[in-house]
Amino acid sequence: MVGKLTGEVLYKGNSWIILDTGGVGYKVYLEQDLYNESRENENLSVWTHLAVRENALDLYGFETTEKLAIFELLISVSGIGPKSALSILDATSPTLLRQAVASGDTSSLTGVSGVGKKIAEKIIIELRGKLKLKEGEVASNENSDMEVYEALTSLGYSAKEAREAILKAPNKNEETQKRIKDALRVLG
Numbered sequence: 001m002v003g004k005l006t007g008e009v010l011y012k013g014n015s016w017i018i019l020d021t022g023g024v025g026y027k028v029y030l031e032q033d034l035y036n037e038s039r040e041n042e043n044l045s046v047w048t049h050l051a052v053r054e055n056a057l058d059l060y061g062f063e064t065t066e067k068l069a070i071f072e073l074l075i076s077v078s079g080i081g082p083k084s085a086l087s088i089l090d091a092t093s094p095t096l097l098r099q100a101v102a103s104g105d106t107s108s109l110t111g112v113s114g115v116g117k118k119i120a121e122k123i124i125i126e127l128r129g130k131l132k133l134k135e136g137e138v139a140s141n142e143n144s145d146m147e148v149y150e151a152l153t154s155l156g157y158s159a160k161e162a163r164e165a166i167l168k169a170p171n172k173n174e175e176t177q178k179r180i181k182d183a184l185r186v187l188g
Contacts, residue, residue, distance in 0.1 A: 002059060006045040009038050019044060028061040029082075032090040051075070051082045060086060070094050070131065077126045084114050096163045100124070101131045107149070111159040147176045148183055161187060
């Protein structure tokens with residue numbers, strides 16, 4: 001129905017904006033990165049998903065069609081609503097999500113608010129055939145990644161920062177201590 005909106009940001013609420021397109025103001029819930037980048041009185045273009053519920057019509061906006069497609073895959077999983085799917089996208093990148101699904105890494109998803117072990121397992125099972133690694137991406141080494149992730153979060157880094165550092169750090173096949181040092185270099 002509404003696939004893309006372009007207009008001026010009139011107002012920023014709590015994780016949503018009012019986007020004026022041709023004299024009509026649409027309330028659009030945004031992914032966190034896009035929300036942080038948006039500014040009032042500036043133009044913005046978003047790819048949208050219209051969530052139809054019994055008592056509401058909500059628009060969710062994304063910077064790229066890739067993030068929109070992943071959002072739509074996530075909400076196709078029973079037990080995952082639009083707010084949870086948005087939280088998952090805010091906490092991880094599309095690449096990290098594909099790697100978690102490919103490797104069966106539930107721990108990458110359980111750090112997200114509202115996602116427990118059962119929901120994480122359900123996401124991995126239901127999306128395994130639908131959300132595939134792109135060329136050049138490899139499934140992560142779950143145990144080593146989890147140790148690095150736990151070390152980084154215990155040092156005060158957010159779940160998203162830790163996951164991105166693990167992805168960007170070189171030497172994926174090194175011992176855990178070396179991988180922690182590499183991840184810290186990425187973060188520093």
